[in-house]
Amino acid sequence: MIDLYYWPTPNGWKVSIMLEECGLDYKVIPVDIGGGEQFKPDFLRICPNNRIPAIVDHDPLGGGxxxxxFESGAILEYLAExxxxxxxxxxxxxxxxxxxxxxxxANLGPMMGNANHFKNYAKNIADDPKQLEYGVKRFVGEVDRLAGVMDAQLSVNQFLGGAEYSIADIISWPWAFLIGRLLGEEILENNQxxxxWIDEVGARPKVQTGRAVASEKRDIKLTDxxxxxxxxxxFNQTNEKVRKAREEAARKV
Ligand SMILES: N[C@@H](CCC(=O)N[C@@H](CS)C(=O)NCC(=O)O)C(=O)O
Incomplete structure (x- = not known):
């Protein structure tokens, strides 16, 4: 059995989709990242970077x-192996x-995360909207460029890694399908x-089940x-703020 430390976000969906595609048994352990559960010592011992997703495989490859x-890329490589x-x-x-x-x-995930931050979240944080202009320009520009990188690859290959559906598609789709929402639908008209590929991968039944895992948690309405x-x-994490939780996690080892 695999424990999946998870919250329904693009990085979480990569692993829930992979587990569904592989037909593996798993138990979802929700980590409410808006409520601070990623700082609990028990979770920090699994993921010292206080980020979902992470897994614990109780029946690992080769026994023992x-x-x-932690890190979705390492998790997908492990599950593929x-x-x-x-x-x-x-x-x-x-x-x-x-x-x-x-x-x-290194590219699509971080650039889309930052574009979303500057375009959508930061306007509720910054004192002066002018502070955000360069961040929006830089990261939206990067996401636009990355859409073109994928489009060129997909113009000569059915899938990102070549002729076969692979972990390259599983890891990229949960961010890529949000590109239209983030940059406007014309980005998809310009990158046919x-x-x-977004439609084809999104139509796979296991992609749909993986994306739906614990989706009800996204609907919770928060007060101001x-x-x-x-x-x-x-959005206000510093070394100092996380230090206490990290030290507690280290003490319990
Ligand atoms: N590179 C990491 C990124 C993980 C990540 O950014 N996870 C976000 C949710 S999508 C998170 O847990 N955020 C919690 C926080 O910022 O404290 C991966 O791919 O696993």
Whole structure:
């Protein structure tokens, strides 16, 4: 059995979709990141970076003690290795997939996260909207460029890693399908191959079940005070603020 430390966000969906696609048994352990549960010592011992997703596999590949993994890219590589699914075995095909997995982790995810932050969240935080202009320009520009990178790849390949559906698609889709919402629908009109792939991957039944895991938690309406506390927790993290929880986690080892 695999414990999935999870909240219904793009990075969480990568792993719930992979677990569904692989047909693995898993138990969802919700980590309410707006409520600060990512700072609990028990969770920090699994993920010292206080971010979901993370997994604990009680029946790991090769037997032995339970293994815990954080960072969605490492989790998807592990699950692909465990099941022999969605990562080709031959050298060239394997690295054709892995280069896109690492591309997603270093590019699409962080740039879309920052674009969303400056465009949508930060306006409730910044004293002066002018402070946000450069951030919006920089990160929206990057997401636009990255859409073009995917579009070019998908103009000659059915999937991101090549001819086969793989962890490159599973890791990229949960961010990519939100591009239209973030930048406006014309981005998809201008990148038809990307648009085709978003629809094709999104139509897979297991992608839909994976994305629906604990989706009811997204519908919870917060009061203004709760929303303010959530912003403070998520967007005002410093070494000093997290230090106490980290030290407590280390003491319990
Ligand atoms: N690179 C990490 C990113 C994980 C991440 O940013 N998770 C967000 C939710 S989508 C989170 O847990 N945020 C909690 C926080 O900022 O304290 C991964 O891909 O696993």
């Amino acid at each position: 003690e339970a293994i815990s993994i 465990k099941t022999g699914l969605f990562l080709p075995k031959t050298l060239a095909a394997k690295y054709s997939v892995l280069q896109w997995v690492h591309w997603q982790m 191959h990307l648009s085709r 005070a709760q929303e303010k506390a959530r912003r403070e927790l998520l």
